[in-house]
Amino acid sequence: MKKPKIIRCPYCGGTAILRDASFVYGTHSHGGQVYVCSHYPSCNSYVGVHPGTRTPKGTLANRELRQKRIQAHRIFDEIWKQGILSKAEAYRWVADKFCLTEKQAHIGQFSNYMCDQLIQASADVLKNNHIPCRLRAAS
Numbered sequence: 001m002k003k004p005k006i007i008r009c010p011y012c013g014g015t016a017i018l019r020d021a022s023f024v025y026g027t028h029s030h031g032g033q034v035y036v037c038s039h040y041p042s043c044n045s046y047v048g049v050h051p052g053t054r055t056p057k058g059t060l061a062n063r064e065l066r067q068k069r070i071q072a073h074r075i076f077d078e079i080w081k082q083g084i085l086s087k088a089e090a091y092r093w094v095a096d097k098f099c100l101t102e103k104q105a106h107i108g109q110f111s112n113y114m115c116d117q118l119i120q121a122s123a124d125v126l127k128n129n130h131i132p133c134r135l136r137a138a139s
């Protein structure tokens with residue numbers, strides 16, 4: 001069996017502990033689990049877990065970064081929800097844009113800076129209703 005990987009908090013270096021989501025969300029919890037920094041709540045840092053697994057959705061995030069990721073997801077998802085690109089194409093576009101592998105191209109892995117870049121780029125795509133031809137031709 002694979003040894004569980006130790007997940008660390010990027011802010012304080014504390015160990016992330018797998019807990020019930022209600023630990024951070026309280027009565028707003030929709031169930032599931034989260035990795036929470038061992039120094040929570042003085043270090044307000046956690047990340048959700050993919051349902052039915054022990055795999056974190058990304059890196060632990062503080063309040064500011066969590067808000068940014070939600071914001072980035074909301075605007076990015078509009079690209080495939082509006083059918084400008086398919087969902088797979090939209091993620092490929094992100095991977096190309098940031099020179100990431102498709103596995104890395106998930107907003108849960110993004111830093112504050114990358115979220116800002118994605119929000120800006122997604123807003124441009126939505127405004128123009130298409131992505132630059134160069135990228136379309138390359139795919």
Ligand SMILES: [Zn+2]
Pocket residue numbers: 009010011012013014037038039040043044045
């Ligand atoms: Zn921490």
